[in-house]
């Protein structure tokens with residue numbers, strides 16, 4: 215894989231040929247290649263509680279996917295696309311591909327090896343990883359698996375400021391190179407399947423590795439979490455959600471880290487302007503994969519106005535609904551510098567652990583590389599809105 219990456223221009227072709235050559239020996243890909251089939255198989259494999267947790271508001275998730283259909287690629291012919299370039303630079307950080315793994319918490323409910331398996335697959339493919347605060351393995355343990363693969367840390371801003379500062383400090387020390395503050399989950403939304411299943415993984419102690427290993431968190435407890443997990447979980451529940459968090463508190467974070475700060479979950483252009491006023495470094499346009507505001511605008515539909523409001527003053531990233539190479543191209547053509555991959559890598563994790571995640575990433579990168587090429591482009595930096603037709607406006 216590492217070698218494939220060095221010769222990224224042949225990446226897509228390389229993966230295609232690898233699959234076809236294996237086919238000659240009677241070996242088929244072990245996971246479904248189409249994301250829809252992959253999802254179906256993963257959901258069937260998981261327990262009802264775990265698959266219910268992966269779900270979101272169906273209408274909003276569907277809207278996220280449909281939004282990509284409103285834009286079509288208008289390919290160009292007879293351009294030399296023999297050498298291709300997928301790498302990008304964000305705030306001076308080199309990313310080998312315009313794709314990062316979205317922060318997804320509590321992966322222990324999906325696979326025993328959880329974030330460790332994902333980190334190994336990220337390392338093998340060179341895809342940067344964003345680790346969730348609510349991960350089932352610690353900031354440090356995941357960093358160890360990543361080698362020099364770029365990593366960012368996603369912060370859930372709790373009610374305990376010292377704990378927030380401690381998380382950021384730990385991330386810095388473990389080589390994470392950006393902080394992603396998620397804004398859209400200051401409260402948990404009404405999640406029908408979880409309510410139906412009466413299931414919240416945190417109450418069972420899942421997804422609390424960063425808390426239980428944190429010196430500030432531990433200091434606040436009369437007994438260590440190993441001796442009295444119930445008390446530790448109760449304290450987590452007390453502080454985890456923070457609905458009183460407001461824009462003016464972002465300066466606290468700025469004082470506690472020199473790392474770039476991205477705000478995740480912005481959909482409204484006015485919030486993009488507030489992010490700039492607050493001195494933030496980047497924005498991730500996202501509706502949390504349709505898991506928070508039921509009936510919210512599809513994330514891709516919200517992207518152009520946010521890009522316009524940002525006016526080039528800070529990089530915009532995107533997630534919610536990325537499934538194929540063409541989705542990545544569309545989001546980038548509409549102004550995103552890079553995109554985050556969410557559920558698809560979790561489906562790979564569910565079905566095949568580390569190897570499953572790796573297969574999903576290899577396929578997506580190959581799809582991206584080949585779709586770029588057959589559209590007539592040799593570098594993702596060439597993409598802009600002229601690649602696309604808006605089918606709602608076109609006649």
Ligand SMILES: Cc1cc2nc3c(=O)[nH]c(=O)nc-3n(C[C@H](O)[C@H](O)[C@H](O)COP(=O)(O)O)c2cc1C
Pocket residue numbers: 267268269278316317318319320346347348368396478500501502503504505533534535536555556557558
């Ligand atoms: C099971 C699950 C857990 C998630 N946990 C987090 C999290 O801990 N922090 C966060 O910022 N986003 C979290 N997200 C949202 C993702 O980062 C991302 O925004 C979303 O998955 C994108 O939508 P998609 O999966 O439909 O592409 C989670 C999403 C899922 C499906």
Ligand SMILES: CCCCC(=O)C(=O)O
Pocket residue numbers: 319348399402502505
């Ligand atoms: C409180 C939520 C933690 C994980 C998460 O972000 C999600 O389930 O969407």
